[in-house]
Amino acid sequence: MSTNQPGQVSTEPSGIPGEGLPGARQRRTILIAVCVALMAVIASVSGLGVAQPDLAIAFGASQSTILWIINIYTLSLAALLLPLGALGDRIGRKPMLLTGLAVFGVASAAAGLAPSAAVMLAARLFSGVGAAMIMPITLAVITSTFPEEERGRAIGVWTGVAGGGGILGMFLSAALVDVASWRWLFVLPVALVVVAFPMTLRSVPNSREMSGRSFDTVGALTSVVAVVGLIFVLQEGPGRGWTAPATLLSLAIGVIAAGAFVAWELRRRDAALLDVRLFGDRSLTAGSVTLLAVFGVQAGIFVVLFPFLQAVLGWSGLLSTLALMPMAVLMMMASGLAPRLTARIGPRATMATGILLATVGLALMASFVSVDGGYLSVLPGMLAMGIGMGLSMTPSTEAITSSLPRERQGVASALNDVTREFGTALGVALLGALLSSGYRNAIDSRLADVPQGPADTAREGIVGALDAAHQAGPHAQTLIHAAQGSFVDGWRHAMWAGVAVMAALFLHVLARGPERPAHTPANAPEPADATAR
Known part of the structure; x- marks a missing residue:
């Protein structure tokens, strides 16, 4: 029998006498x-x-x-x-x-x-x-x-x-x-x-959580409106246009709702859905920024890799997905290794090591990708990216969850997940846009001898270019080579932008990364009595 005070955690019995945690x-x-x-x-x-x-x-x-x-x-x-x-x-x-x-x-x-x-x-x-x-x-x-x-x-x-x-x-x-x-x-x-x-x-x-606080309904509603508005912009902006009325309206709604959420949460303080003052904690900020950038770059890489494997190399969807498995396996293995490395050298050094490896991987892919080099021209960069992302994700997640007390772990975990989703949407939108603009800028000079109809179709993207090659007659091979070469140029634009983002993140983590072990709670000790009545 125990009585939990407000702000403490209640858990069901674990079956172990004298312990509140499962065996x-x-x-x-x-x-x-x-x-x-x-x-x-x-x-x-x-x-x-x-x-x-x-x-x-x-x-x-x-x-x-x-x-x-x-x-x-x-x-x-x-x-x-x-x-x-x-x-x-x-x-x-x-x-x-x-x-x-x-x-x-x-x-x-x-x-x-x-x-x-x-x-x-x-x-x-x-x-x-x-x-x-x-x-x-x-x-x-x-x-x-x-x-x-x-x-x-x-x-x-x-x-x-x-x-x-x-x-x-x-x-x-x-x-x-x-x-x-x-x-x-x-x-x-x-x-x-x-x-x-x-x-x-x-x-x-x-x-x-055993708390007498009322649920923050206003905070919940404003957070929903803010996230919907901002995610909609990132999802629809590339297709509708960044200056389209629907895009600008959604951006305005998202920004206003986000501002209202922050103002309301500062006013609520102890009863807030998310205490935004916690972002002054370097662990929470470093973890959130790292996940935002890493998942953004990861999502952006997929936007680039799939067309390369399918449209440039001519692989099937199944084979193209299989080609990503080495990166996924190394990412999962590195995620399991990261806690041991963190225990030895600390979370900041572990995060920085992972970010540096990911940056090197992006630079390798930007430097050596080519049509003739095929899959082997991008594989070393993919492997370095997998290891780097795995090493950086685990301490970043732990830095976020350790910054909120144990009774607020649902909020901490949700913040971790929202950061991932925003990073993914940002990466797809921004790196995808860089790939498209790099492709369009590069292909014009390669289409001088191609008839106008197929050339106009080819400017829209590599998939359209390959389809248009069937109507290009004797210019088919010229069109295909132009599209493939231009895609590789666009790839380099996107990858070097990713390198710049990760390099800035590396410097940020070196300067402001978490100093204490990421598993040590920042705000509150473990409840002394966590056993339910």
């Missing part, structure tokens, strides 16, 4: 359960992109509708992470995780059976809602149930799944599309939910 065997099961649940969410983020042509044919839908089917999942996920993470802290992380798994599983099954684009859009929206319940809670369960000496290793496994799971999900999705149908893409997340649900029900202890 070693149960902790392993907990880690497997939350990683399986996380894998379902991550795979659904990346998987559907490989089936765009199949979806367009099945539903007779426009490219804009297909992109919304893909993007609405990410939009709803990112928008609801922070309020649902905070709600999980209050009502209990286990019931929130179980509810999220149920919503996500049903919505994924509905998407797989969808008879129309409208039903698919609704199913993907609710999948995003379920994912927003799952993703922050999986990390919060780890940080609130694992003892301090094991927390770093567990977070390393979580970050490895979060970082490399997307590539694995793309590979499995591409395989399913090739051998079966796009509808089979949703078998994977449903199967993962079927595995994770009973494991969660049986093994994951409940924990929640």
